[in-house]
Amino acid sequence: DVQLVESGGGLVQPGRSLRLSCAASGFTFSSYTMNWVRQAPGRGLEWISYISTSGRTIYYADSVKGRFTISRDNAKNSLYLQMNSLRHEDTAVYYCARGFLGIEDYWGQGILVTVSS
Amino acid sequence: EVVLTQSPGTLSLSPGERATLSCRASQTISSTHLAWYQQKPGQAPRLLIYGASSRATGTPDRFSGSGSGTDFTLTISRLEPEDFALYYCQQSRSFGQGTKLEIK
Numbered sequence: 001d002v003q004l005v006e007s008g009g010g011l012v013q014p015g016r017s018l019r020l021s022c023a024a025s026g027f028t029f030s031s032y033t034m035n036w037v038r039q040a041p042g043r044g045l046e047w048i049s050y051i052s053t054s055g056r057t058i059y060y061a062d063s064v065k066g067r068f069t070i071s072r073d074n075a076k077n078s079l080y081l082q083m084n085s086l087r088h089e090d091t092a093v094y095y096c097a098r099g100f101l102g103i104e105d106y107w108g109q110g111i112l113v114t115v116s117s
Numbered sequence: 118e119v120v121l122t123q124s125p126g127t128l129s130l131s132p133g134e135r136a137t138l139s140c141r142a143s144q145t146i147s148s149t150h151l152a153w154y155q156q157k158p159g160q161a162p163r164l165l166i167y168g169a170s171s172r173a174t175g176t177p178d179r180f181s182g183s184g185s186g187t188d189f190t191l192t193i194s195r196l197e198p199e200d201f202a203l204y205y206c207q208q209s210r211s212f213g214q215g216t217k218l219e220i221k
Contacts, residue, residue: 102150
């Protein structure tokens with residue numbers, strides 16, 4: 001079975017950094033594009049970043065561009081999101097999701113990031 | 118950037134009834150990248166429909182998707198108690214704001 005498990009979330013002060021990880025199993029990780037999608041409390045879904053299978057092609061939403069960095073380690077079946085200069089409005093549940101035909105077919109359970117002083 | 122507008126915001130129906138959820142795009146989009154998700158409280162979204170009309174693995178056949186161009190529809194033929202949830206449409210990196218399907 002496809003499994004995606006996020007980790008690394010928690011409470012962080014504004015301006016600080018946090019690194020999320022996503023451990024993948026049950027499929028050939030290196031063959032799939034991956035994405036991060038977030039959901040602020042009580043709000044809808046917001047796509048924030050995409051990475052190609054090789055890691056050479058990367059996209060970001062304008063809301064995180066210049067502050068967040070997506071990366072992957074195909075040898076470790078892992079996806080990462082380095083989040084710098086965090087803001088209150090970055091508070092959300094962050095999901096890693098497997099890419100499929102331009103959308104996402106499998107999602108992790110999500111990890112909560114709370115940005116607060 | 119494509120803006121997806123879902124309607125209605127909330128749909129109140131009874132089990133056994135038919136549900137029709139709409140997703141309208143701000144410009145013509147490719148059906149290939151149009152998806153529908155179901156989300157229940159405290160859970161991750163679950164892919165229901167991709168390519169506008171193809172059911173994902175495990176999606177019951179009471180769920181169907183249709184549409185093209187700018188107008189897309191998710192139809193649930195006969196509502197089961199477990200179908201009451203939030204539904205989102207998506208086209209590539211844009212999500213609609215969601216439709217809440219609640220029990221009447």
